[in-house]
Amino acid sequence: MGEDERPGIAVTGATGRLGGRVARLLAERGVAQRLAVRSPERAPDLAGAVPVRCAYDQPELVRSALDGVETVLMVSGSETPDRVDQHRTFIDAAAAAGVRRLVYISFFGASPTATFTLARDHWATEEHLRASGLSTVLLRDNFYLDFLPELVEPDGVIRGPARTGRVAAVAQDDIAEAAAAILVDPSGHDGATYSLTGPEALTLDEAARVISRRTGRSVTFEDQTVDEAYASRAGQAPDWQLDAWVSTYTAIASGELDGVTDDIPTLTGHRARSLDDLLAGR
Structure with a gap:
């Protein structure tokens, strides 16, 4: 591929749910892109897309994958104890490769003291x-709306210490559309931070009722104490992951995931999808 033929955009995580959505949207718009993935053979077959091998913790691969690329969509890496170190390695290697701009999928209310433990990683x-010198665009998405139905246990109950807190969860399709809109014309967004939410903030009791109505299945919410939440999940994962699971609910209880923004409609040109919309296939 000649210098003038190199795609100016690279998308990471294209074999996953979110990165794959973004890659498909860009392909539909005729945008050339490089798909920087661990397993190029698993990358989606898209017009104008070139899969290249890349791993966040291998700087040589990153530099090779991103050589000549101006803008990178960085989907956060898999949840591991060393995820932040991998992110830092990737960012440094991207800068060394000559990347000018990085669009990062972060988390709503990211803070060193966030209740949701993984928000601290973001x-x-x-x-x-x-500190990298790169131009950046931060997409701080709330919890995935698509994730709420997955909280339902086999007996039809959502269990966790969320109390009556609210979560302004956002659909992955809307996040992908927002990211694609930025990647198509990124320079106007340099330095921006967007907080991506759905059109409403729901309690988990309200979410359970929407899921019940749309699926025809009886779904309820059972509030747990923090101790009950840890006890019911004990032995299922390492301690750091248990903390992440439980803090999913305590972050909702704290009010840190409440608050609806207009960033999805501003970036996509349409109203954000609600849980009802999602379950109805709209």
């Missing part, structure tokens, strides 16, 4: 980005 990544 804050640490943002801090490294701010």
Whole structure:
């Protein structure tokens, strides 16, 4: 591929749910792109897309994959104890490869003191980005709306210490559309931070009722104490992951995931999808 033929955009995570959505949207718009993935053979077959091998923790691969690319969509890496270190390695290697701009999928209310433990990882990544010299765009998405139905246990109950807190969860399709809109014309967004939410903030009791209505299945919410939440999940995962699971609910209880923004409609030109819309296939 000649210098003038190199795609100016690279998308990471294209074998996953979110990155794959973004890659498909860009292909539909005729945008050339490089798909920077661990397993190129698993990358989607898209017009104008070139799969290249890349791993966040291998700087040589990153530099090779991103050589000649101007703008990178960085989907956060898999949840592991060393995820922040991998993110830092990737960012440094991207800068060394000559990347000018990085669009990062962060988390709503990312903070070093966030109740949701993984939001602290996103804050640490943002801090490294701010010090990297790269132009950055931060997409701080709320919990995935698509994830709420997955909280329902086999007996039809959502269990967790969320109390009556609200979560302004956002559909992955809307996040992908927002990211694609930025990647098509990124320069106007340099330095921006967007907080991506759905059109409403629901309690988990309200979410359970929507799921019941749309699926015809009896779904309820059972509020747990924090101790009950840990006890019911004990032995299922390492401690750091149990903390992440439980803090999913305590973050909702704290009010840190409440608050609806207009960033999805601003970026996509349409109203954000609600849980009812999602379950109805709209």
